[in-house]
Amino acid sequence: MGKDFHACATCIHFEADKKESGMLYRCSRLGYETKPEYKFSCWEPKPHIKELMKKQKEGELS
Known part of the structure; x- marks a missing residue:
């Protein structure tokens, strides 16, 4: 079975911001x-x- 790329980290709306307290991940589209x-x-x-x-669809990735 192939890779599942569907996750927030692979979305154009995903933002990662390094804060003093750690990483903050948010969705710019949903706003949270x-x-x-x-x-x-x-x-x-x-x-x-x-x-x-x-x-992957063309069979070049496994």
């Missing part, structure tokens, strides 16, 4: 905190993720 591994139906993959998905 999230975690890199979360999944939402509004997911829009980053360009390099789209390319990886295309390669």
Whole structure:
């Protein structure tokens, strides 16, 4: 079975901000905190993720 790229960390709306207290992850589209591994139906993959998905579909990635 192939890789599952669908996660907040691979979305164009995912933002990571380093704070003194640690990392803050948020969704700029939804406007609230999230975690890199979360999944939402509004997911829009980053360009390099789209390319990886295309390669996987073509059988170039396992």
